[in-house]
Amino acid sequence: MPHSAPPSPLNPDLLALLASCRSAPADDTPRLVLADWLEEHAEVSGLPSADDARARAALIRVQVELAHPTSDAGRVIQLRSIERRLIATHSEHWLGDAARRFFELGHRPFGFAANLLVADRITTNTPVYSFDPFSPRNRWRFTRGLLSIELGESEQRDLELDAWFTSPLAAWVEEASITLGGVAALERLSACAGIRPYLGVRYAVGAAAFPTLRNPRPKQEEMTERRCKRLLRSANFSLVRELTLYGPAVEVGFLRMMVEANVTGVRRLVVKTALSDTNAALLASAPLVNLSALDVSGTELTADGMKFLAGAPHVKQLAVLSAYRNQFGCDGLVALAASPLVRTLNVLDLQNTGIGDRGVSALTQSSLLERLIGPALNLSMNPIGDAGAQALAVCEHLERFTELILRACRVSDVGATALAQSLYAYNLAYLDLWNNRISDAGANALASSPHLEDLRELSIRDNNVTAAGAEALCKRFVDRVRV
Template sequence: MFRPGAAVSRRRRGRQRELPVPPPLNPDLLGLLASCRAAPADDTPRLVLADWLDEHADVSGLPSPGDARARAALLRVQVELARPTCDEGHVAALRAEERRLLVAHAEGWLGSLPRRLHELTHPVFGFAQQLAAARPPQPFTFEPLTPFKPWRFTRGLLNIDLRAETVDDPELGAWFASPLAAWTEEACVDVAASRELERLALPDPMRPYFGVRLAVGAAEFPTLLRPRPDPGDTDERRCRRLLRSAKFGLVRELVLFPPALDAGFLRLMAGANVSNVQRLAVRAALSDADAAFLSSAALTNLSALNVSATQLTAAGVRQLAHAPHLRQLVSLVAYRNGLGCDGLVALVESPLAQTLNVLEVQNTGIGDRGAVALARSPLLGRLHGPGLNLSMNPIADEGARALAACEHLPRFRELILRDCTVGDAGAAALASSPNVADLSILDLWQNRIGDTGARALAGSPHLDGLDVLSLRDNRITAGGAAALRARFGDRVKL
């Protein structure tokens, strides 16, 4: 007689030999890994971890010193890959090293996890189960470079995508109880409704790593599991219930869509316990009142805030920049807004100038006054490279002169001022500054540079290291173009 569990049992008996469980890790290493999980948007704890692994490879508790150094190498490579760059050759070299490390080490670093996740996401039902019982089990093949998989290494640490119905799987629980799980940054479940969050059951071994990605107000579409989406899931009553739920403490990443703001979610957040949220993105228009509610919410562990394309004003930025609870914020993505010079000045004069490592303000109406304030601020000395990108802002010659004179400019290998209003004087200031000597990419596409600026760049004694000088869509004629090609050859793009 056929038993429904027979196929599963036979497949389990036919599995490949399990990889050995590694010994316990050094307590100092465990502490460093915990600090990485506490600030997911911050590169500094990861680079400190990489340095520690190199310096303590013999006592880390890892299988071998070589394994520790490989972990350190992956941390550095993926941290560098996560930083925006226009240098395609550099990215290709980093990708090649990333592939080499994953092919050589990922199977040992993951143990039985990929196989079990594959089984949980590819169940066998009905007649297919009977066929599986009648033939020998197919061994699981580990493919470390497959793009579509429920696990991935992100900036050196492991991120796992789970399904709500499988988080209590015993085999997963056993894996999370092993030393391999310590390298997990987060094991996440996507949730789109309050009732799904409330139904989550969480085994103890997974608790240090578990997080929920919660989207409130996202458009829902009919599926086999949800044939009739509930349009009232984001009314004020349900939003209040969601924020009061004990399970809301599991939310690590929060995304808010227009229905959530219409229901007053930001206002309700101001009086709720949202201290465990580490990443927040708003996908709706933010009024100044909304920004005030967001600023008063107790987001004490928020590491990354994305408010791009939200119609955020200078007044809204000022409120966020001085919010008493945003002292852990290291990443602010705010492009395509109307911040203007007032907004950027408010930001660089706020406490966030001492914490941010990532700032994206392209296409935000920043002119010369804002660029000068940024160039004179310690914030520019904190921002990660390799690129400084202020594109699609009305930055003209005065702003270009301030950037050229900035003592922090040598930290960047790429200066991107595309679609600004820089003219000949600004180009000449950049050409004459020793602070541009380390640039590999200078992008001045679509500005107001003419032959005078072109000749200044062609005669610069500081631009020998350039790989790309982009001057497309400027006011350069044949004479200026000839001078540039004589100096830079095919490195100049006209």
């Protein structure tokens, strides 16, 4: 791999900001702080030019915004265009020599082809290298402005990559990920010194093994208490950044073992099985002090289970909580809204969780709604009625959102009228009231609202609106209404 001239050393403040992004990968705040710093200190960042610093700041902001779901297709198209231009213009320089090396590693023959003569392999099997920043085969991508790299099990010991990881360009790597399965694979993990500080293992415990081209007959590892203990005691478990738990692991007591284990390296945790209250309490007791994202969606989490998680004593920097398709209801949301997590969460998925008016009221009265990042506030498929809609209507934090989604709830004319008259609804560009209980009275209130001037789409399908109500809505919103 030819070596280009090494970039200049980076500003120590910039290095500290990049480290804070790596320590809380799910949190947008450190990245946006980094973007602001790059704008304000472009001339002294240590980057090749001020324009380079500003381009990195722009990519961070664009990709952070793209990371959050939106119904604004036009805005997404605009952001994707900016993102594509930035990556096309700068990514080859930002990757340096690593781009070619990843290409070479990604095109190595295996199986029968690996035994061919070197001369034949060069002439028939090795494609000519050309930099393509948008190739689906790339082992790298920019994620919310930082570089994410996918490593194979053998590439962690590649000396040429190791040399690149000691350069200033590697400071922009959020994580060099490697996906492993089985205790033995984790135990034999041995990365070069330059790669190791960036290495992050993605590990699934109790998952079924599926065949691949490189491993056509994978051996299924039996889940036992002894094997789980061995896994947690492995020195390399400190490198596990993303941990996914399946049913067989939970059944043999993995959560109980986590309580006494060193799990401080875990940044992202996904649970793929039902969580009893007992197991939710064990999860809350585990010393996950650096946990940044938790996904407990569809785990049958109850109100008591959410209370345990909300009061987790060690979880101090959780930024993302995905909890949809559960039934913890109002009691669970009330506990969450009163917990210390309101000071750290900025993404919270609450669709189809059984929350009603009391839960929405608690949400609007807590500081949690002030922290949540838009553009959408999505509370769909919950038994939220008029009192919940009224609580949202009088909440000053509603103005922070451009999209309000109350699809398949229980809002009737009273709630629709409250939203239409809300002083804080003026920023709404998308209002989804599909499949509620709204009739002509609510439709007329929405049609005559003085605060919905910027509304680009109103969905009120599958309600009780007659032709007269539909006519009033179409007269006001023309083709921006779905009725």
